[in-house]
Amino acid sequence: MSDESVVRVGLLGFGTVGSAFAEVLAAHGDLAAHGDAAAHGHALVRVTHVFNRGVDRKRTHARAKFLAKDVVWTQRVEDVLESPDVDVVVELMGGLDPAEGWIRAALNAGKHVVTANKLLIAYRGAELFALAAEKGVQLRYGAAVAGGVPVIPGIAQGLSGDVITRISGIVNGTCNFILSSMEDGADYSEVLAKAQAAGYAETDPSADVDGFDARAKLCVLARLALHAEIDPDEVPTQTIAMISAVDFAYAKELGCTVRQVSRAELIEGVVSASVGPMLVPRTSPIAYSHGTQNMVVTSGKFGGDVVFSGHGAGGHPTAVAVMSDVRAIAEGSVQVRLPAQKMKVVGDVVAPHYLRFVVADRPGIVAAIAGALAKVGANIDSILQHRGFAGDRLPFVVTTEPSMSAWLKEAVEEMAGFDFMLEPPVCLQILVVDDRDTD
Numbered sequence: 120m121s122d123e124s125v126v127r128v129g130l131l132g133f134g135t136v137g138s139a140f141a142e143v144l145a146a147h148g149d150l151a152a153h154g155d156a157a158a159h160g161h162a163l164v165r166v167t168h169v170f171n172r173g174v175d176r177k178r179t180h181a182r183a184k185f186l187a188k189d190v191v192w193t194q195r196v197e198d199v200l201e202s203p204d205v206d207v208v209v210e211l212m213g214g215l216d217p218a219e220g221w222i223r224a225a226l227n228a229g230k231h232v233v234t235a236n237k238l239l240i241a242y243r244g245a246e247l248f249a250l251a252a253e254k255g256v257q258l259r260y261g262a263a264v265a266g267g268v269p270v271i272p273g274i275a276q277g278l279s280g281d282v283i284t285r286i287s288g289i290v291n292g293t294c295n296f297i298l299s300s301m302e303d304g305a306d307y308s309e310v311l312a313k314a315q316a317a318g319y320a321e322t323d324p325s326a327d328v329d330g331f332d333a334r335a336k337l338c339v340l341a342r343l344a345l346h347a348e349i350d351p352d353e354v355p356t357q358t359i360a361m362i363s364a365v366d367f368a369y370a371k372e373l374g375c376t377v378r379q380v381s382r383a384e385l386i387e388g389v390v391s392a393s394v395g396p397m398l399v400p401r402t403s404p405i406a407y408s409h410g411t412q413n414m415v416v417t418s419g420k421f422g423g424d425v426v427f428s429g430h431g432a433g434g435h436p437t438a439v440a441v442m443s444d445v446r447a448i449a450e451g452s453v454q455v456r457l458p459a460q461k462m463k464v465v466g467d468v469v470a471p472h473y474l475r476f477v478v479a480d481r482p483g484i485v486a487a488i489a490g491a492l493a494k495v496g497a498n499i500d501s502i503l504q505h506r507g508f509a510g511d512r513l514p515f516v517v518t519t520e521p522s523m524s525a526w527l528k529e530a531v532e533e534m535a536g537f538d539f540m541l542e543p544p545v546c547l548q549i550l551v552v553d554d555r556d557t558d
Contacts, residue, residue, distance in 0.1 A: 126449040129168040129199035129230075131221060132211035135318065136235060136262075136441065138182035139434030140209065141166065143442045145185035162449035166190055168199045200224045207448055209441060210234040219243055226250050226258065233444040235262035235437055241335035241351050244342060245459070257454045259444035264336040265290055265413040267436030268429035269443070274343050274417060275455040281419035283344040287382040287550075290336040292411035292432030293319045293327040294359055294379035298396070299409040302367050302376055307360070319411060319432055330356030330379065330394040337381040337394060344417055345385045347462040349392065354383075355466035357395025361545050366475060369503055369516045370398050373473070373549075376406050380550060382468075390462050393524075398473050398549040404428075405550070467525045468548065471500060474517045474531070475545040480510035484539055488517060491533045495526035512541060524548060 128144075130137050144164060168191045171177045178192045191198065199205055200221060208225040212218050213236055222239065225232050226247070234240070239247070240260050251258040261271045274283070289295050296319055300310040311328070314320040326332045338351045359379050370377050375398040383392040399406045404426050408414040413431025418424050430436040447454075478484055489499055497519050504515035519527065531546045 124162055126162050126164045126445070127167045127204050127206045128164060128445060129170070129202065129205035129208050130166055130211065131170050131196065131199060131208060131218075132213075133169050133171045133177040133180060133183075134211065135434040136437045137169075137171075137209075137211045138180055139438035140211070140441050141182050141185040143435070143438045147442065147446075162451075164445055164449050167204045168193065168202055170194070170196050170199045196221055200228060200230075205230060207231045207233060207445055209445065210236060211441070212236075213238070215239060215242060219247075222247060222258070223250065226254050226256055229254055229256060231257045231259075231448045233259045233262075233441055233448070235260070235441060237263040237332070237335045237339055241338040244339070245348055248456070252456070257448055259447065259454065260339070261444045262437045262440035264339050265415060265427065265429070266292070266431040266433065267439040268413050268415070268427050268431060269440070270340070270413075270415045270427040271343060271440075272443070273425075273427055274340070275457060278344075278417060278419065278422065278425060279455060279457060281417075281422040283417050283419045285382070285384040285418040286337075286340050286344045286415065287380060287384075287418075288405055288415035288427075289378055289408050289413055290340075290381050290415065290431065291327055291330075291333040291379055292413055292430070293324070294333070295408055295413070296411050296432070297328070298359060298362065298378055301362065301364065304364070306364070307362065328360055329358045333379060333381045333394045337383055337392060340381075340415065341383045341390060341392065342459045343457060345383060345390060345462075346457060346459045347383075347385060347390050348459045349383075349390050349462055349464045353464040354392045354394060356393070357547075359396045361543075362396050365505075365514050366545065366547075368505065369473075369475065372503060373398065373501075373518065374402075375400050375549065377547070378405055378408065380405065382550075384468075385462075388462065390464050391466070391468050392464050393466050393468065393548075396547055398547055400550060400552050403550060403552045467523055469521050469523055470551055471521050471549040472497075472519045472524070472527050473545075473547045473549055474519070474527075475514060475547075476517070476534070476540065477512060477514045477542040478539045479541060480513045481539055484537075485517075487537055487539075488534060491530045492517075492519065494533070495522075495530045497522040497526055497530060518549070521551075 380397040411432035414428045
């Protein structure tokens with residue numbers, strides 16, 4: 120950096136997060152001005168370049184006022200990546216391509232990089248971290264998981280002295296908004312439309328509701344917390360789209376609610392991982408996460424459970440994490456580099472399960488279901504049936520004793536073919552809450 124008192128930033132993207140970053144930076148600039156930060160040896164941060172497609176439209180964005188008049192607005196990414204007036208490239212465009220090429224170019228040019236790109240870190244992180252180390256620069260990604268919740272620096276710095284064996288929680292604010300709204304009585308399709316209107320969900324919501332966004336974030340956390348490099352494509356996901364109001368009614372009766380849970384556990388050199396809707400006992404802190412709130416629980420061998428919680432969606436929370444990374448670079452903070460090795464992923468887990476059926480009522484249904492479960496060695500724990508439903512379309516629930524998820528999948532596939540089954544059976548894992556002895 121040519122001027123030690125000023126760190127020059129090139130923004131790739133001036134959308135929701137990029138424009139929010141400009142506002143957050145302006146607030147820090149006001150604080151610095153009042154505190155005379157430069158005079159006290161603290162680096163000041165300023166944006167010198169902004170790259171975006173349709174840049175003329177972005178130049179008139181309401182938050183463009185937070186940037187200096189001499190900022191270079193450009194539609195040529197090379198103007199940012201090759202500029203000697205950029206010390207830190209902040210990538211906020213997302214996706215694998217062309218973002219990976221841009222970040223590689225920035226690192227090769229000796230520029231630090233800050234990104235909120237969870238897909239890139241999940242799929243290409245190992246290679247990019249190695250390149251950054253080779254070039255003597257930093258690649259920071261605190262905004263890639265849980266928005267403004269400092270789970271990544273918290274694990275990297277605050278918990279690096281522990282041996283973390285499990286990480287679980289809610290890392291997709293959109294799904295949490297949908298499910299917690301349904302818990303309060305909203306309909307799935309209506310609340311999804313509301314989430315889209317509020318900017319929480321995309322027009323095509325599959326990345327969120329089908330678990331792909333959360334899967335990428337889980338892999339980022341697994342690398343950091345479990346020191347495990349895992350392939351996101353090997354982590355099984357389950358959509359939340361099959362969840363209905365009746366599931367919340369039965370879950371309540373079981374002392375639970377329903378949330379999209381991302382979970383990874385290190386077991387004898389193998390990572391058991393999955394993403395999908397689960398029944399969460401009310402005794403778990405995860406059950407109390409509402410709206411767009413994210414919550415991550417790390418389970419350590421010596422430190423026990425640690426909970427990180429806060430707003431995980433939206434421009435401002437994410438921009439806070441981006442700003443924190445930029446400030447860390449500006450102040451010369453040394454990045455913690457934790458080792459990681461490639462590990463195999465298994466989706467199977469031994470846990471109690473919740474099975475919800477919608478059937479045309481007739482004698483022998485429970486016996487048929489029990490028979491399918493018995494074939495795979497699974498035992499029924501309870502049967503729940505609410506009054507008031509018509510017999511020609513009757514929902515009811517079976518819970519199982521702890522069973523291997525692969526066994527349940529096999530049984531459910533058989534049950535789906537029963538002639539009395541009106542809808543595909545819904546099979547959800549029931550999250551086990553255990554208190555580990557850490558003495």
